[in-house]
Amino acid sequence: MLYIVEKALDELEAMPRDERESYSHVDREIQEAVDKLKMLKEKLKESESK
Secondary structure, eight states: HHHHHHHHHHHHSSSSSHHTTTTTTHHHHHHHHHHHHHHHHHHHHHHHHO
């Protein structure tokens, strides 16, 4: 899942600047989702090691 979200973020970053500006809110939401998924991944790793 993290891969899919990061891939979507990469696609947005690859867009021309003028097009990307109209998607800036989506870019922020995707980045927040990536951050949350990374935190979840770390928590799952910690719980597996216990």
